Amino acid sequence: MAHHRATRAEIDLQAFRHNFQNLRNHLGSKIKIMAVVKADGYGHGALPCARIAVECGADYLGAGVVEEGIELRQSGIDTPILVLGSIFPDEAEDLVRHDLATIVCTLSLAQALAKAAEKQNKTVSVHIKIDTGMNRLGVTPENLPELLNQICELPNLKLEGISTHFASADDEDLSITQAQLKKFHTALTILQNDDVPIIHSANTSALFKFPESHFDMVRPGLILYGALPSPSLQAILNEKENLSPFQPVMQWKSQIILVKSISKGQPISYSGSFTTKRDSLIATLPIGYADGLHRSLSNKMEVLIRGKRAPQIGNICMDMTLIDVTDIQDVQAEDEIVLFGKQGDQLIAVEEMATKGDTIAYEILCNVGKRVPRVYLNE
Numbered sequence: 583m584a585h586h587r588a589t590r591a592e593i594d595l596q597a598f599r600h601n602f603q604n605l606r607n608h609l610g611s612k613i614k615i616m617a618v619v620k621a622d623g624y625g626h627g628a629l630p631c632a633r634i635a636v637e638c639g640a641d642y643l644g645a646g647v648v649e650e651g652i653e654l655r656q657s658g659i660d661t662p663i664l665v666l667g668s669i670f671p672d673e674a675e676d677l678v679r680h681d682l683a684t685i686v687c688t689l690s691l692a693q694a695l696a697k698a699a700e701k702q703n704k705t706v707s708v709h710i711k712i713d714t715g716m717n718r719l720g721v722t723p724e725n726l727p728e729l730l731n732q733i734c735e736l737p738n739l740k741l742e743g744i745s746t747h748f749a750s751a752d753d754e755d756l757s758i759t760q761a762q763l764k765k766f767h768t769a770l771t772i773l774q775n776d777d778v779p780i781i782h783s784a785n786t787s788a789l790f791k792f793p794e795s796h797f798d799m800v801r802p803g804l805i806l807y808g809a810l811p812s813p814s815l816q817a818i819l820n821e822k823e824n825l826s827p828f829q830p831v832m833q834w835k836s837q838i839i840l841v842k843s844i845s846k847g848q849p850i851s852y853s854g855s856f857t858t859k860r861d862s863l864i865a866t867l868p869i870g871y872a873d874g875l876h877r878s879l880s881n882k883m884e885v886l887i888r889g890k891r892a893p894q895i896g897n898i899c900m901d902m903t904l905i906d907v908t909d910i911q912d913v914q915a916e917d918e919i920v921l922f923g924k925q926g927d928q929l930i931a932v933e934e935m936a937t938k939g940d941t942i943a944y945e946i947l948c949n950v951g952k953r954v955p956r957v958y959l960n961e
């Protein structure tokens with residue numbers, strides 16, 4: 583095809599590399615790093631990001647579902663991969679076939695895994711997950727000793743890790759995570775000193791806010807993509823030693839497809855949620871909610887054009903979006919616009935879009951649609 587789609591996500595792989603190495607410098611060499619590449623690498627492309635993480639010495643990769651793990655294996659990645667969500671018993675055979683590990687919190691799943699492994703004459707690695715307060719997956723601390731004993735007796739099954747997950751590490755209130763950490767510590771005291779598996783708990787926020795959550799391995803996701811789980815984390819990062827700024831990996835861009843004059847008092851787009859208050863110059867962009875631009879951002883967000891901010895107006899459509907460029911000089915069709923990223927000396931961070939859309943950077947990034955080509959820079 584001669585023409586690439588104008589709406590595109592530019593992925594700076596050098597920024598991803600920097601972010602991984604930055605984290606490695608900060609942590610030192612003793613703590614293992616699981617690079618979390620679930621949800622297609624938070625929308626950045628799981629494989630290109632996994633390749634760089636592996637090149638930079640990632641000890642483990644984190645997938646969300648079995649299919650994501652299989653895709654990485656079929657692309658030649660042979661680093662250990664943990665499926666972070668739980669799986670159904672009928673997924674056990676595929677999991678074992680592709681040498682993936684998963685978390686377990688029930689005996690029935692552990693048995694299904696052992697059976698699949700036995701059938702294939704292999705050993706499957708599992709990580710027990712303890713529920714310390716997320717109240718989602720995981721075995722309760724009270725039921726841990728029994729599950730641990732049962733699992734250790736199963737053939738073809740190796741207990742490789744013990745983990746937990748924090749519910750509120752992103753929040754200002756530290757007490758919830760502190761209580762979870764305490765519960766986790768207490769639960770771990772039943773482990774014998776010999777053959778202690780990999781203990782892990784920290785996501786991005788916990789890793790910076792609670793160094794005592796590092797244990798043997800950390801599980802960063804969002805920070806590798808250069809985004810922050812919450813605005814307040816920035817101040818904490820600024821205080822850290824051996825840490826330089828993380829760099830945003832993705833920039834979301836498009837191009838104006840049409841510019842036209844609309845007179846004062848005209849309703850704009852579906853349902854006329856915006857009416858022009860003056861004679862206006864309105865530009866159409868070939869991007870809509872089918873590309874992952876949340877409709878809830880309608881009349882709230884801004885974009886960059888010719889190095890300046892312009893407001894988005896009217897309801898965001900499936901394939902198109904309108905912006906008011908009346909105040910910007912010399913706007914023309916095909917001008918580049920930035921939804922998040924840099925242009926000239928202006929920046930719209932993905933976190934800004936998330937705040938305006940009443941969501942978090944995670945959701946914006948992993949919802950950038952399939953239809954949006956990823957353009958890789960600095961491979």
Ligand SMILES: *Cc1c(COP(=O)(O)O)cnc(C)c1O
Nearest residue numbers: 618666747785786801802803804
């Ligand atoms: C997604 C996920 C992570 C990574 O979280 P970030 O906040 O993106 O660092 C870590 N652990 C588990 C269990 C996860 O599901």
